[in-house]
Amino acid sequence: MTHVIDGNAVAESVRDDVRAAIDDLEAEGVTPGLATVLMGGDDGSATYVSMKQRACEEVGIDGTTVEIDPDEPAEALYEVIDDLNDDPAVHGILVQMPLPDHVPKREVLSRVDPLKDVDGFHPENVGRLVSGNPRFKPCTPHGIQKMLAAADVDPEGMDAVVLGRSEIVGKPMANLLMQKADGGNATVTVCHSRTRDLAEKTRNADLVVAAVGRPEMLTGDMLSEGTVVIDVGTNRVDADTEKGYELTGDVDFESAKQKASVISPSPGGVGPMTITMLLYNTVTAASLQSGVDVEL
Numbered sequence: 390m391t392h393v394i395d396g397n398a399v400a401e402s403v404r405d406d407v408r409a410a411i412d413d414l415e416a417e418g419v420t421p422g423l424a425t426v427l428m429g430g431d432d433g434s435a436t437y438v439s440m441k442q443r444a445c446e447e448v449g450i451d452g453t454t455v456e457i458d459p460d461e462p463a464e465a466l467y468e469v470i471d472d473l474n475d476d477p478a479v480h481g482i483l484v485q486m487p488l489p490d491h492v493p494k495r496e497v498l499s500r501v502d503p504l505k506d507v508d509g510f511h512p513e514n515v516g517r518l519v520s521g522n523p524r525f526k527p528c529t530p531h532g533i534q535k536m537l538a539a540a541d542v543d544p545e546g547m548d549a550v551v552l553g554r555s556e557i558v559g560k561p562m563a564n565l566l567m568q569k570a571d572g573g574n575a576t577v578t579v580c581h582s583r584t585r586d587l588a589e590k591t592r593n594a595d596l597v598v599a600a601v602g603r604p605e606m607l608t609g610d611m612l613s614e615g616t617v618v619i620d621v622g623t624n625r626v627d628a629d630t631e632k633g634y635e636l637t638g639d640v641d642f643e644s645a646k647q648k649a650s651v652i653s654p655s656p657g658g659v660g661p662m663t664i665t666m667l668l669y670n671t672v673t674a675a676s677l678q679s680g681v682d683v684e685l
């Protein structure tokens with residue numbers, strides 16, 4: 390029997406821990422605050438930002454969204470970030486990606502106060518993660534670690550294949566899986582668009598994390614029996630629905646499920662975990678900045 394991970398259920402249990410930590414902060418007069426900055430972006434960006442805002446309200450985080458016209462110069466975004474860095478009520482700052490082409494992403498990521506960088510994308514936080522001393526683990530791979538633990542999957546000793554080398558998912562996922570720490574200790578292969586014979590790599594894997602943004606590219610014939618499969622993809626594909634599209638993962642769920650021992654579907658798997666870990670990191674940030682200890 391294949392275990393299909395219910396991302397919403399795992400997310401809800403982590404949110405219980407987050408709510409308890411928020412109660413501890415509130416008892417000391419600290420309300421965690423998260424500011425999300427939206428400057429244009431793709432079709433999904435506005436939707437994601439409003440989902441993040443709603444999730445904040447639901448657990449008791451003071452969430453605000455700052456919108457900047459995508460035609461404004463990069464300096465307009467820098468000013469907003471500087472103000473949020475200086476605002477003591479804001480513990481976490483998230484600048485929604487992607488940014489307009491004229492805005493230099495690296496400048497932006499470096500501008501966010503590393504203690505407020507709840508995405509974990511500031512070079513200081515990336516460096517800390519890679520060197521084995523993470524402050525904020527990036528939300529999606531962190532959520533996947535939590536999901537694996539909840540499904541009793543320990544990556545220790547596994548051959549893990551990460552499909553995709555993005556800064557947001559692939560690279561930090563590979564790093565977390567190889568760390569000498571709980572939820573790590575795997576032997577990790579990172580595959581990408583230039584990888585030769587991808588199926589040979591995935592067939593030799595015990596664990597595959599698919600994060601490439603190509604609808605249903607990982608199929609059952611590319612997997613061995615008993616593989617653990619995590620689908621990070623949320624691709625919009627044309628469909629005869631009210632919206633004119635539907636969301637589909639990077640994994641062909643039906644054929645992969647025939648081979649997998651554990652599989653997380655998309656939608657309904659990693660997505661809810663990503664937002665939950667943003668709440669988690671915001672509470673961690675509020676704790677670090679206020680000096681009030683919380684258990685998470």
Ligand code: GUN
Pocket residue numbers: 483484485486487508528529557
């Ligand atoms: N765009 C897609 N995923 C993310 C994320 O995790 N953080 C930010 N800031 N932007 C994103």
